[in-house]
Amino acid sequence: MNKKSSVLLHICCGICSIGSIQNLQEEGFDVYGFYFNPNIYPKEEYLKRLEVLKKLKSIFKINLIEQGYNYEEWKNFCTSSVDYEKEYEGGKRCMLCYGFRLKKTYFKMQELNLSFFTTTLTISPYKDSKKIFEIGKKIGGERFLDIDFKKRNGFKKSVDISKKYNFYRQNYCGCEFSMIRK
Numbered sequence: 001m002n003k004k005s006s007v008l009l010h011i012c013c014g015i016c017s018i019g020s021i022q023n024l025q026e027e028g029f030d031v032y033g034f035y036f037n038p039n040i041y042p043k044e045e046y047l048k049r050l051e052v053l054k055k056l057k058s059i060f061k062i063n064l065i066e067q068g069y070n071y072e073e074w075k076n077f078c079t080s081s082v083d084y085e086k087e088y089e090g091g092k093r094c095m096l097c098y099g100f101r102l103k104k105t106y107f108k109m110q111e112l113n114l115s116f117f118t119t120t121l122t123i124s125p126y127k128d129s130k131k132i133f134e135i136g137k138k139i140g141g142e143r144f145l146d147i148d149f150k151k152r153n154g155f156k157k158s159v160d161i162s163k164k165y166n167f168y169r170q171n172y173c174g175c176e177f178s179m180i181r182k
């Protein structure tokens with residue numbers, strides 16, 4: 001791995017970013033955070049997660065880009081079939097959701113002239129990293145870094161640091177259909 005490369009890290013929330021940023025910085029990457037999550041419902045929740053990330057920006061000294069919020073656009077895309085609203089977490093709706101966010105991250109990486117892109121989504125114990133890798137590679141080929149941030153205790157590190165700073169931690173993935181886990 002090129003130790004001096006830049007990477008655009010798609011960040012799903014502040015908490016998940018902790019272990020992921022640490023991992024990438026330990027590998028020598030220059031990390032740019034990309035908060036693009038129009039899937040999060042309601043908007044107040046989107047802003048709460050962003051607030052945590054802004055605090056982490058100064059702790060980890062990363063660049064941070066926020067792309068903006070359009071839940072209706074996301075919903076139209078990811079629930080193009082009504083059945084997708086009933087899908088369990090990790091099902092077809094989620095595959096579209098991963099692709100929606102990773103495609104935007106890929107284009108942003110190109111726009112910023114960065115070397116690679118990847119996502120914090122793999123740190124979640126609820127998400128299948130292999131499926132995320134398949135989608136990322138299909139979009140960006142070798143420019144997508146297939147790093148499983150769950151490894152090396154990534155999720156535990158995130159939780160430990162968020163407890164230390166008393167950060168807000170959500171208890172559902174993001175969209176209105178995942179709130180059932182609350």
Ligand code: SF4
Binds near residue numbers: 090177
């Ligand atoms: S459960 Fe999470 S990954 Fe799946 S569609 Fe909803 S926000 Fe996206």
